[in-house]
Amino acid sequence: MKRVYSVDVAIIGAGTAGMGAYREALKYTDNILLIEGEQFGTTCARVGCMPSKLLIAPAEARHNAEKFSAFGLLGHVPKVDGKALLQRVRDERDRFVGFVKEAVDGFRDEHRIMAKATFIDDNTLALSNGDQVKAKRIIIAVGSRPNVPKMFDAAGDRLITNDDVFYWNDLPKSIAVFGAGVIGLELGQALHRLGVRVHIFGRDNITGPLTDPKVSQYAYSTIGKELPFHGNAKISRIEKHNEQVAITFQSHAESEIVTEHFDYLLAATGRRSNIDKLDIENTTLTLDHLGIPVFDRLSMQCGDSHIFLAGDVNNDIPLLHEAADEGRLAGENAGRFPNVFKRARKTSLGIAFTSPQIAVVGKSFNELTSQSVPFSIGEVSFEDQGRSRVMLVNKGLMRLYGNSESGELLGAEMIGPEHEHLAHLLAWCIQLRMSVADILQMPFYHPVIEEGLRSGLRDLLQQMGMGPQPPLHCIDCGPGA
Incomplete structure (x- = not known):
């Protein structure tokens, strides 16, 4: 009943x-x-x-x-x-x-x-x-x-999603990863480093969650130096061929059309x-x-x-x-209910556990430009940052956004070593509505990767017209900061 x-x-x-x-x-x-x-x-x-x-x-x-x-x-x-x-x-x-x-x-x-x-x-x-x-x-x-686009059906039983990966009993020899968002980048790079032949196929040269063109291009170039990363490939055919999937594509406008065979096509095209x-x-x-x-x-x-x-x-x-x-x-x-209350949401924080790590904190570049917020940009490269060079992880670019009228830190986009930690520090500062000048009064140890963040904040302060030109290789930062 x-x-x-x-x-x-x-x-x-x-x-x-x-x-x-x-x-x-x-x-x-x-x-x-x-x-x-x-x-x-x-x-x-x-x-x-x-x-x-x-x-x-x-x-x-x-x-x-x-x-x-x-x-x-x-x-x-x-x-x-x-x-x-x-x-x-x-x-x-x-x-x-x-x-x-x-x-x-x-x-x-x-x-x-x-x-x-x-x-x-x-x-x-x-x-x-x-x-x-x-x-x-x-x-x-x-x-x-x-989310699996219809065009991938041509791969037949060679088509998988990220859900399937974690039920594998062994690693494949090769895989084509479609989607250059967080899932595609994380799984593609990890499988590559475990000896699997990997190609990543993206769209519009988008790299992970990044919206800042300069940081996105840096990330695309950095990951592309490690494994084949087709940021905006033109796919002309996908078909199952024996126990593999054949993908015919043109990597960019000037390149030849080629066909590559893979054990699987991994659809990492969002959810x-x-x-x-x-x-x-x-x-x-x-x-x-x-x-x-x-x-x-x-x-x-x-x-x-x-x-x-x-x-x-x-x-x-x-x-x-x-x-x-x-x-x-x-x-x-x-x-x-019916007494419904609104609650303030926490500062936005998104991290991709690639290497180098990618993160977007607070307001993204796209959000700020679309909202016509008066903002300035501070920048720091981690290629010559002391602790990063010591550990041979000196790849990275951080762009910080500050309100050019109030001096408040608004957001950041970044790729770099151990940036999951820097992203958290920045998210906490943004949620507390700290100014860039106030953040710079916080302690910074030497030698640590966080000193790179300090350099970026100093540049942002100067770009906002609220501080002097940061000294090159400043002595108070310690050598190589």
Whole structure:
């Protein structure tokens, strides 16, 4: 017999956003249903940020061995045992997923149900097991999936997504990576450093999350010196050829048309919202051109309705920490509805764990130029930065943006060594609304990579007309700073 649940809050999706929403909504009501359609375990833990870093770590360790001779060390680059390497990736991945499952198992049984949900109307959900849910408030947190362009179908069973990589039992000999965003760059470079023949195919010479033309070009050139990186290749044909995929392309306008064969074609061309699986058109919500409900990112509320949107499903900022924040915000507002409050969002922070690392913090170059904000740009190269040269990681360019009227730091785009740490420092400074002059009063040790940041900030201060021309190789910085 069909069961009809009557709840205060229904949460569709038990990933990072859904779990955060559940914990927050539980503070306001005990009448909750958490609905998961496939499997418990977040995208990050199962096929995203954690398993990708498990692949990057051995790739970096092996790549570092290639520098032995430059340090005056004698040794050999280690051979790769693909089966053992990927076994560790899967084992550790399963361990991370296990932590998520333990968390979900800690939720009360009567609050959880395994079924797929679709909308019948604004307050009614149909479940794939035949049951129905009547909900006063609904949180949509169904996440996203890999976006695979139709043209890739020609690759047949040679076509894979990044989700598939982490279920491999061994490394392939070759792979064509389509997409030069964060996923494509991270996986492409890691596989290359593990001995796989890799070509990366991008579009419009876009490199990762970068929007600053100067930093983007530097990143494109730097990565392109390590492995074949076709930033704007013209693809004329993709076809399966025996147990490989044949790709015919022209790398740039002056080059010849060539055909390369690979074991796989990896589609790393972004992700798409799972909203299209919910029959969202059965609601009265206003949808945008992608079919996603229009929502307020400061409250996660869709219009003035009782429905909230959180996590990757909203196609806003597909990052774990953002999904967690959005889930908590949606859960709070769904719990206290109709008293919906807005909350200030944290400073934007995005990092690609390539080598050198790529990061965008605060306002991007594109955001600032499109908003006509009066800003100046400070710049620093890490090619001659002391600590970076000592460690033979002296590749990098940082561009910092400051308000030329208030002196406030607004944002930065960068590629360079250990820049995941510099990006965090800058994000904290931006969130505290610190001026460039105030940041320069903070302590800088010697010799550290952070001294390069100080050089960039000094240049920015001068560019804003708020400080003198920075001294060349200033003595207070220490030699080689």
